[in-house]
Amino acid sequence: MDLNSVWFWLIAVLIIGYAILDGFDFGVGILSLFGRDEKERRIHVNAIGPVWDGNEVWLITGGGALFAAFPAVYATVFSGFYIALMLLLAALIFRAVSFEFRNKVDSPAWRHAWDWAFGLGSTLPAILFGVAMGNILHGVPIDANGNYLGTFIGLLNPYSIGVGVLSLVLFTMHGAIYLATKTDGHLRDRCQKWATHLWMDYVMLYIIITMWTWLASPFLFKDSSSKSMFYVFIIVLLGSIVYLPILLKAGKFNRAFLVSSLIIAAMLGQMALSLYPRLVPSSIDLNDSLTIYNSSSSLLTLQTMLVIALIGIPIVLVYSICIHYVFRGKVEITEESY
């Protein structure tokens, strides 16, 4: 495997890590909109309070890695998806400050306002993540010079919105399962019910979107179906999808959380595999697509970055796991809580 491919997969790993980790943050935030009272909503906020910020760093690092390894993709996609990204940033800003702000003033109206900021600031990114993935699977109008020719409205095509709904449902389910691991009693029972319902919605949507993808972007299946990894992802994905409701019914939420993480990883992994070696297919002419070869940095930069990643990532994983371990178990509301 050449360095360009190594970087393709490293960025895929960063995006998958982000989707799994901030994915449950989004889900918990979305579900907080359905919290019954102040106490319940506070549990939602504090279930992810100590970890959400570290989770968001996966996005920042992914963005930096994309800039470093494939600057042409970073430049074309970010300037092309301008309005969508600005809305995403606005949502992430509101979510970030809602944690700190909501409990600082003892007034129901104030808290209510920040609960909405938290909920909607989680909902919009959950949808936009899928819309962005949908557009990439579908291909975007890129000309032979690598310039984006589309519009904001063009990004909101029916197929991409469909993928946006799929990601909304998937992240909400993932968040419900996470919340179940962090709570007791009625709230946990409701999480269990939510997760089960959302699992059914997810399965239905997944079937529809897969068929739609097959119609919209047949090129994705042409090369990838001959690779053995393609079948590994399919087996993991289908196995996880089947196994999940069994675990939910048995109340084994920790394991269910791992399995729903696997669903996200396998779906995105399969997507990466079908795109490879393209990063952004062109909908004008597939030959004008941005690939890991025509949009990459120089060999020296890719090598240097690999060294940085090999030094940095193991350290990050060690202390991140330790920190998540410290905050394992049920949410306790103390004087330090948000």
Added chain:
Amino acid sequence: MDALLLARLQFAFTIGFHFLFPPISIGLAWLLVIMEGLGWRKNDEMYVRMGKFFGKMLALTFAVGVATGIVMEFQFGTNWAVYSKFVGDIFGAPLAAEGIFAFFLESGFLGLYLFGRNKVSKGVHWFSILMVALGATISAFWIIVANSWQQTPAGYILRNGRAELTSFYDAVFNPSTVIRYLHTVDAALIAGAFFVTGIAAYLILKGKETELAYRAMKIAVIFGFITSLLELMPFGHEHAKQVARTQPEKFAALEGLYTSQSGAPLVFFAVPFTKPPELKAKMEMPGMLSWMAFGDVNARIKGINEFSPENIPPLWLTFVSFHNMVVLGMYFIAISLYACIQLRRKKLIETKWLLHLFVWSIPLPLAACQLGWITAEVGRQPWIVYGLLRTADAHSTTVTAGEIGFSIILFGLIYLLLGILYIYILVREVNHGPLPVKM
């Protein structure tokens, strides 16, 4: 207005707003390392309460810093796509390294610091604030690396229509990185020191928790004096020498040297006029600039007249922001020195006017940071990468003025709201004071 001007406006205003918060975070985090360390080693409840009190403010500041920081990382791609393609081979690596080496560290351990006080041992808890401080300081390093490469590019070759890396070491440790890093981080430490000093002074004036506030102030004024002094000598001085050697146009602009001369004077005060460039009402010391920059009172320094007009930076703004930053820097040394003297005489609490002055001085180091940043960035114009790429050629060609106008209004409103709420909540927290002793 055209897309270029709007893109520049948006960058200036989003980075300017963002840069209000990281200096406080960095400075405050290191002061918390001291406070929490004392609380742990001396097993003194008062330092623990001090830590909790200022820790809340760190959390608040950090949250707004994070929220406004993501915008920056995306903005190179959204608004400056041509730039991003040109420098991506070099500029992306520090940003990715910042994520891996710094952001994970500070955000992960901040969660542990804020919520783990009763979940881990005291030593581990202190270690967590140390890691937050270290992470924030490392993060500043990689950002300064990226920005210094724009100022004094090195370790690259122009190939395939872009700057390609030839030596990572040379690019990271380009001629301005180290001194700019020390100068910037020290400025952040001053901002943290004045933040704590001002809040402690406020508590003393209100007669609230005076003992705790006095101890916090003691730590912060000493810290503030040392860092303010270092900021002038050696960091500020060495940084100016580096600019004189590596960016002579910028140096001439910020010192107000409009015609080349030997024995160039150091201008302390002047009112700059632009057409033609001229300083009026000057207060200056002959030969001083030549001596400071090149160690020789007779050294010849290039003035603005020696550079071609399309390569000189805006003169007025560069001069004014630089000189006001220096004035503020002198003020920090003077006020913190006087506070240290009063502290030694045990008269700090009685010197009410000084306490009042400290309260009103909280935002001044931030103003100095902004002015320094304006000097650095405006002084680099018309280049986005000094000598290699002009700002006018670097923005996204596919993004329209209307789209940028939309995002400026969007972020303008959001940042206005954030700014107001930040100050409102901060003032509330300070007025609540530290949590009472548990019975």
